Amino acid sequence: MLGSTLLIVVSWVLLAIFVAAFLVRTIRMAKLPMHLRWELAPVPHERGKSHYGGSYLEEFEWWTKPREKDLTKEASFMLQEILLLKSVWENNRRLWWFSFPFHTGMYVLVAAGGLLLLSGGLELAGVQTAGEWRGGISMLAGSGFALGAVGAFGLLVSRFVDPRFRGYTTPVALFNLILLLAVFVTGGLALVASRNLAGSVWDFGAALVTADMSVELTGILQAHVLLALVFLAYLPFTRMMHFVAKYFTYHQVRWEDEPLRVGGRLEREANRLLEQPVTWGAPHVNANGIKNWVDVATEEKKT
């Protein structure tokens, strides 16, 4: 077991890595340049058309019509995707039985964490009864641990027994699942060891904020906290960041159907990108590292 001081310091470091790496990777995704249009039907924000996959391009002289977007349909689509894993249900039912509890377990844990923050905040604000929520929050976290563990174990087994995954499962993919399984299992064991798990986690969180080096955790809870923080620090370096990437693949690729308008933002950005030099080496491209995209696209007949 780590000493309290070491535990607090290690936790700070892991949290700092998580925050920094998460931000860097997310910003990197967001700052990728505008690309050529590559939308894919159905685009849910198409008002009155999304239920069959139609788009504004179905309109005669579409540029004369107002764009009618229904962002509630986008939100509804994403909620079904995120909360119910609808695409997995429709296209990969075998996997859904494990993937759904796995993801739901994590959502439940995030919700439990949010409730813990809320209850603590209210308590600090003088609402004494908020502290009584912690029993319920502990039970909620317990259900998250159970769902997550079942899902992670199922996914891990699938990686060995499902022939579709044979040859596509890397050591790191297995490690990720094992790490998460360990987080869920230790969380569950910590709850068994102490029914007031939420209270202990709150105390630990308060110690982190106040640099209280005297905080004490039970062995199993310390293991759980460390594993959870290691997971968080490691997360931004893995494909598990797909929950962030998904925003960009949907909103900036599949559903990004904004037409270019002369004088508009997209045109300015396109003109800027078209001015970049091209260095592709095939003879027909006829690039020399100085010519830009406009040059190579407007040169007369190439062979």
Add this chain to the structure above:
Amino acid sequence: MSTKKVRVKDIGKRGDEVLCPIIPEDLTPLPPPYGEDEPAWKELSEATTNNVVCNLDGVVAVSLPKAKDEAEEREYVEKFRAGLKKLLEKNNNWTFLQPLILSLEYCVNCQSCNEACPVFTSSGGKEIYRPTYRAEVLRRLVAKYTKPGGRLFSRFTHGDIDLNWTTITRLYELSYRCTLCRRCAQACPIGIDNGLVSRELRKLFSQELGWAAKELHEKGTVLQLEVGSSTGMNQVVVKDNIEFIDEDMADETGIEVTTPWDKEGADVLLIHNAGEILSWPENPGAFAIILNAAGIDWTLSSDEVAYDGVNYGLFYDDVQLARVAVKHAESAKKLKVNKIVAGECGHQHKAMMTVSDRVLTGDLAVRRESCLTLLEKIVFSGKIEFDPSKNDFPVTLHDPCNIVRNLGIVEPQRRILRHLCPQFREMTPHGVDNYCCGGGSGFAVMSPNNFTDWRVSVAGRMKLQQILDAFADQPKPEVPKYLCAPCSNCKGQLRDLLQYYDVLEKSNITYGGLVELIVNAMVDVKEPFIKWEMH
């Protein structure tokens, strides 16, 4: 190697063997009488097997010559490595960098996309056709050969792979086993696009190594930019051919047909896929009849490139894509037309209406529209009198991926068919969920070696099943049936598909475009416009 499961890393091993041969018995069965006498595949000639790389699946689409010696192999491997890096650079690949990076870095190999792919399922589940297979090859190559410490760590993080001549030649051929239909992308919970990965691979080979399918490059975009059309027609020939079509249409319908050329200030610049003019002349003929009857102020352009809407750059090369798109827009600008209307050609729609949208800036930002919306406007305008009973035969609709799944133009063509064809019925699935004809991504114009056998009996297999199912209530040849495919490349594939399986004789199903059905229903056209013959 064929008896055990092919692994991702096997792509670079034992280059003298076929990695994953196609076995006819593995293909999904077709209903009688089609499953009973599956045509035999063409044998590769000795010259081909001696001189051309054919070690992927025993099929040869791209006819890549074998390297002369190891030095040449190394030279191309180095070029590939350089291309890998350029594929990830903002200046060289801003065009698709974001979707590519997202697809490479965040796929968790859940395999939810597998069953959406008609090539993978029709083949009986051949590992190399699994949508994730070629993407995983690229992902591992990027991890190992472009990332710091890749050679040390990538086998743990991404899995093992070797970059060598065998890897790049098999991968090149494999990039031409995906029709870019993007059904896999629709199925992905994360939004990974394995179709895009196939296209980006083709782009790397084309823009860095100078390798591309001859039909798309030399005989495609290069010919189009040099002569004016990928068909080889120059300005004189295309005008002659259209004049001939006008005369032929007038003889057939009794209606005077004149196609206007280079009319400055016209409302509509119609751009056909020039393949229509040579292979399906009734299609541009029917367009002329309809537009004239509706009083549309329209024109064709005789400018080089502008009389051919083809833009095969969409399938393999951003530079060629941009060059052709610019030519189309320049012609419209020169004629001062109100808008370009894309004829019945799916990839032309996509290249012209959306993909080149951010290349055509300033005065090249010409308005561009689908012929389907214009035709819907005309059909329901009351300017032409129709008698739907003239189309009283079973009709089904093939949805071209590039018009429907990629642009979301789903209903205009259906509203026309419901209005003019009393026996219209849908395929299952249809609309944005429809299956590719098997000729997508340029395959329809590619027929070297034994590739026609593959694209028809593997890539087109699901489509044939869909067509037969749509007419399952009247399967016998006594009832003539019409497969409407408003896309030139789809028609090319469907022609080969129906001929290959003798579908006209066995089931009396013919195919054609949408405008042919519209003209067939016109009261002023006295004789049937649609003929039940293979063309």
